[in-house]
Amino acid sequence: MTDHATTPDAGTPEGIDDAVRAELTSLRESIDNIDAAVVHMLAERFKATQRVGRLKAEHKLPPADPARERDQIKRLRELAAGAHLDPVFAEKFLNFIIAEVIRHHEAIARA
Ligand SMILES: O=C(O)C(=O)C[C@]1(C(=O)O)C=C[C@@H](O)C=C1
Numbered sequence: 001m002t003d004h005a006t007t008p009d010a011g012t013p014e015g016i017d018d019a020v021r022a023e024l025t026s027l028r029e030s031i032d033n034i035d036a037a038v039v040h041m042l043a044e045r046f047k048a049t050q051r052v053g054r055l056k057a058e059h060k061l062p063p064a065d066p067a068r069e070r071d072q073i074k075r076l077r078e079l080a081a082g083a084h085l086d087p088v089f090a091e092k093f094l095n096f097i098i099a100e101v102i103r104h105h106e107a108i109a110r111a
Pocket residue numbers: 049052053063064065066068069072097098101102105
């Protein structure tokens with residue numbers, strides 16, 4: 001596996017100042033840790049939504065729940081604004097995840 005935090009490439013020329021390189025490496029280590037946490041959190045979220053998908057299929061409930069999604073988007077936009085994250089981006093990110101979840105729910109219902 002490539003260590004992206006420390007591997008120089010076209011975006012990080014060899015000649016840059018040692019202090020700058022050290023700071024960049026340190027920041028990239030933080031970014032890699034955060035990305036790993038995001039992957040683990042998403043994996044846990046998908047474990048929960050797979051269970052929701054099976055429950056919905058067993059009880060003939062529709063894959064999507066637009067009212068629930070509206071509540072989630074409202075809540076996430078407020079959380080994003082409070083955390084100085086762009087609420088538009090937060091909404092797009094949640095919609096992207098939910099679209100994938102609905103696809104999974106539909107597949108479970110068809111199986
Ligand atoms: O809460 C549900 O009913 C789900 O199926 C989960 C979930 C989500 O990923 O958060 C996905 C689809 C629904 O439209 C709403 C929410």
